[in-house]
Amino acid sequence: MKNETNTEQICPKCGQYYVAPPALSRTDNKTLICSDCGIREAYESIGFNHEEQDMILSTIRTKQNAYSCHQITKYYNAPV
Numbered sequence: 840m841k842n843e844t845n846t847e848q849i850c851p852k853c854g855q856y857y858v859a860p861p862a863l864s865r866t867d868n869k870t871l872i873c874s875d876c877g878i879r880e881a882y883e884s885i886g887f888n889h890e891e892q893d894m895i896l897s898t899i900r901t902k903q904n905a906y907s908c909h910q911i912t913k914y915y916n917a918p919v
Contacts, residue, residue: 852876 847858850873862877864870865884872880875896882892 848873850876 847856849856851870852872853876855873857873859874861871862874864872865880878896879892
């Protein structure tokens with residue numbers, strides 16, 4: 840997985856495009872999947888239902904978006 844680049848790929852599990860580094864599927868230990876599906880597989884393995892997984896992923900996305908907005912604001916408000 841070291842040589843994986845951040846190019847646009849299609850997740851074989853959900854069919855969505857993704858750019859972030861892939862996750863290794865727990866089902867076969869060789870298929871590369873998107874990070875959302877990787878998170879879902881991990882939480883499913885410890886008994887979280889689909890609704891709980893959706894809530895967790897929503898929280899993760901909210902925090903990621905807030906961090907991204909903070910970084911953009913910090914960059915554009917920086918003195919030149």
